[in-house]
Amino acid sequence: MASINMTRRGFAAATASLAVATAASPAFAAATPRLYGDGIHDDTEALEHLLNGGAVMAVSPHITAEADAGSVRLLNAKFRTRRPLRMVSGLHLYAANCTFIVAGGPAMPYPILADSTHFA
Numbered sequence: 307m308a309s310i311n312m313t314r315r316g317f318a319a320a321t322a323s324l325a326v327a328t329a330a331s332p333a334f335a336a337a338t339p340r341l342y343g344d345g346i347h348d349d350t351e352a353l354e355h356l357l358n359g360g361a362v363m364a365v366s367p368h369i370t371a372e373a374d375a376g377s378v379r380l381l382n383a384k385f386r387t388r389r390p391l392r393m394v395s396g397l398h399l400y401a402a403n404c405t406f407i408v409a410g411g412p413a414m415p416y417p418i419l420a421d422s423t424h425f426a
Contacts, residue, residue: 338362343369343383345407350387353417356380357393380404384413390420 339352341362352362356373364371370381380401387408393399405413 340365341369341371341383342366343371343385343404345384345386345405347386348388349385350389350391353385353387353391354393357391357397357399359394385417387417390418392420 339355339360339362341349341352341356341364343349343364343366356362356371356378359373361373362371364383366383369383370379371383372379376396377398377400380399382403384405385407387406389409399417401416405415406417407413408418411418
């Protein structure tokens with residue numbers, strides 16, 4: 307059996323490091339928007355984050371939501387947004403087996419995008 311000799315100062319430093327690492331994990335997880343794609347939850351912020359190059363965490367394993375090299379792929383989801391979405395120009399969006407419901411309107415096979423000139 308191995309023995310470990312640790313001073314009080316070393317123990318306090320190790321405990322503080324562990325506390326900082328533990329506190330940082332939930333903060334990072336909270337910073338990544340959740341994408342529900344169930345037609346019930348509001349996905350406005352998560353979709354905009356993805357459409358502007360950020361990463362999102364899909365809640366369901368059946369949903370694909372990926373952004374890379376100027377392209378976004380959305381698969382197998384029903385998104386509900388409270389307003390038209392804002393996205394960077396020049397982005398290629400591929401959405402298959404998806405529906406988009408904007409502000410309680412009809413389900414559409416594509417997202418309604420906001421006029422980017424109003425969001426400079």
